[in-house]
Amino acid sequence: MDTVSPVAITEPISGTWVFDFGQNAAALPELHVDGSLLAGTVVRMQPAESLKADGTVDSASLGSGKGILETYTTFGAADGETWRPQFGYHGFQYIQVTGLPSGYQPDTRTVTARHVRASARVSGDVSTSSERVNRLHRMSRYSIASNMMSIFTDCPGREKLGWLADMLHSMPAIDRNFDMSAYLPHMERVMREAQLVDGPNAGLVPEHTPEFPVFDGQWAMYRNDISWGSAVILAPWWLWRHHGDTETMAVHYQSMTEYHDYVRTTQAGSGADEHLVNGPLKDWVAHDESTPRLLVGTYAYYLMTDRLAQMAAHLRKDSDAGRYWALAGAIKAAFNNRFFNDELRTYTNDGNAGAAGTQAANALALEAGLVPRGQKQHVLRDLVSRIRDYHPNGGGPHVSGGTISLGPTFRALSAADRDDVIWEVLHEDTRPGYGSFLLPTVSNPKGMTTVPEHWYAADNNSSLNHMILLQIDEWFSAGLAGIQQAPDSIAYERIVVKPKLVGTPEHPLTHVEGSYEGPRGRISSAWRISGPDSADLALDVTIPASTAAEIHVPTVHPSRVRLDGRPVSASKAAVFKGFADGYAVYSVGPGTYALSSRRS
Numbered sequence: 001m002d003t004v005s006p007v008a009i010t011e012p013i014s015g016t017w018v019f020d021f022g023q024n025a026a027a028l029p030e031l032h033v034d035g036s037l038l039a040g041t042v043v044r045m046q047p048a049e050s051l052k053a054d055g056t057v058d059s060a061s062l063g064s065g066k067g068i069l070e071t072y073t074t075f076g077a078a079d080g081e082t083w084r085p086q087f088g089y090h091g092f093q094y095i096q097v098t099g100l101p102s103g104y105q106p107d108t109r110t111v112t113a114r115h116v117r118a119s120a121r122v123s124g125d126v127s128t129s130s131e132r133v134n135r136l137h138r139m140s141r142y143s144i145a146s147n148m149m150s151i152f153t154d155c156p157g158r159e160k161l162g163w164l165a166d167m168l169h170s171m172p173a174i175d176r177n178f179d180m181s182a183y184l185p186h187m188e189r190v191m192r193e194a195q196l197v198d199g200p201n202a203g204l205v206p207e208h209t210p211e212f213p214v215f216d217g218q219w220a221m222y223r224n225d226i227s228w229g230s231a232v233i234l235a236p237w238w239l240w241r242h243h244g245d246t247e248t249m250a251v252h253y254q255s256m257t258e259y260h261d262y263v264r265t266t267q268a269g270s271g272a273d274e275h276l277v278n279g280p281l282k283d284w285v286a287h288d289e290s291t292p293r294l295l296v297g298t299y300a301y302y303l304m305t306d307r308l309a310q311m312a313a314h315l316r317k318d319s320d321a322g323r324y325w326a327l328a329g330a331i332k333a334a335f336n337n338r339f340f341n342d343e344l345r346t347y348t349n350d351g352n353a354g355a356a357g358t359q360a361a362n363a364l365a366l367e368a369g370l371v372p373r374g375q376k377q378h379v380l381r382d383l384v385s386r387i388r389d390y391h392p393n394g395g396g397p398h399v400s401g402g403t404i405s406l407g408p409t410f411r412a413l414s415a416a417d418r419d420d421v422i423w424e425v426l427h428e429d430t431r432p433g434y435g436s437f438l439l440p441t442v443s444n445p446k447g448m449t450t451v452p453e454h455w456y457a458a459d460n461n462s463s464l465n466h467m468i469l470l471q472i473d474e475w476f477s478a479g480l481a482g483i484q485q486a487p488d489s490i491a492y493e494r495i496v497v498k499p500k501l502v503g504t505p506e507h508p509l510t511h512v513e514g515s516y517e518g519p520r521g522r523i524s525s526a527w528r529i530s531g532p533d534s535a536d537l538a539l540d541v542t543i544p545a546s547t548a549a550e551i552h553v554p555t556v557h558p559s560r561v562r563l564d565g566r567p568v569s570a571s572k573a574a575v576f577k578g579f580a581d582g583y584a585v586y587s588v589g590p591g592t593y594a595l596s597s598r599r600s
Helices: 131-146 164-168 171-177 183-194 217-222 231-243 247-251 253-266 293-314 318-339 359-368 376-388 406-415 419-426 472-480
Strands: 002-004 008-013 016-033 042-048 070-073 081-083 090-098 111-115 124-128 483-485 494-497 511-518 521-530 536-543 548-554 574-580 583-588 591-598
Touching (some): 002 016, 016 042, 016 070, 016 131, 131 171, 171 231, 183 231, 183 247, 231 247, 231 253, 231 293, 293 318, 318 359, 472 483, 483 521, 494 521, 536 548, 548 591
Parallel strands (some): 494 548
Antiparallel strands (some): 016 081, 042 090, 511 521, 521 536, 536 591, 548 583
């Protein structure tokens, strides 16, 4: 997809050259040497994501302390030689080259990086006045691209395995960067091909597909966790709701029901634990690891049952839909009976039997719609309190969640207009926090350039190029730019543009521009604040054909909103619907709208 030249070349040890490409990515290293090299010269290229203190490469994060090598032996062509691997790619920012003869001076043409990924269309982008947001967005996009090959992988430098949670729980961010309308149906077919068809585990969808190796015995937890396997149900649901694809769920309906039957008959509890499901990997890579396995697993069980009921109803399988709706209700009741604390009016690890709880517990319940009637604001307030109170390494506030709960945490906060909390979290530099990824270290002198596998990735013992912690990238598009699909809409038939104006004197945000190429066309939102006390807002919105939209304009009063410089009341293009929570809401059709307002 791209050819990148090194941004720096060093020789930390005589005869050892290190090429820094400035960006971690999945790529093929391409070697070019001139005709001065004699036949039989052996040149070795070693990829790495990090450096050692002496400036040589460190391959520890790639799972190989001794290093992964590409070796080329010259044949002595007078006009030079060019070679790159044909059968494999690597994840790297650095390439270390040895074997060049004494006196040979490499340059930026000696090694280039040929970036590779699946050719899915770029679907959207975000640019802001915040360098931190822009950098994290770039890191997220490169992490997605690096793990989007013939299948979604966990990392480009080590396993290259198709762990389904990496894809599933990052999908809202992935789809805002690359169009999933063709790629995700392919992934569904891969899941179907990996699904077990007979034996005691018939219906099981392995956590990574294609399945290699097979985990069993003491490693069985890495084969059978509902937060991974439920991708076989949730991927078709996503394609239907966000792309209007009903074919995938129709073609793979049997596969979905077989997986659901497997979970219901072999994983769901009985007696006091009826309708509860254990998720052995819990909230994977969470900093706070105390969220119960039973809570995370049951959340996933409810979510996939609810989504399967929706699809069954749409496919006119009424008997199935009724059965799944009823089961979803029973799972919800069991979840709340086990984990909701009636006195504290929030979720704890032991329900009414204890007070200790995690951010993940509240976020997952809010995300899935599990919170009892009348308790939502109490759970939300407790989520905010838990974020503000979590500072294991100083500083604060911090999110403590992992792969399963990070997305729900950000979506729950933004849905409740608590984007200010996300903004604070974003600017915290102590771990666990996104700011910690940006800090210079010996291993990464300019900070990381992709999103790592763990919050403690500075320890350099795990991959520096994963998708599982990048869920905040969704908020850059859906929150800051405000581009959202209306509730109960299909394939962006109805759109909501509700930009979130966040910022503090220490960390201001004055401009955001975002776009998303949805199934019905390009949606864009760009806003800028200026004037004394940043009170003047300019908001430009584009709504595609065959859609309807609501535009939420931040203002103190609707009379202060202008469309193309005139009072909105004088225009037939926008109909005022109401004023709430600091927004004037207008109903519009397809078109381009230049709005302005005063916010004080």
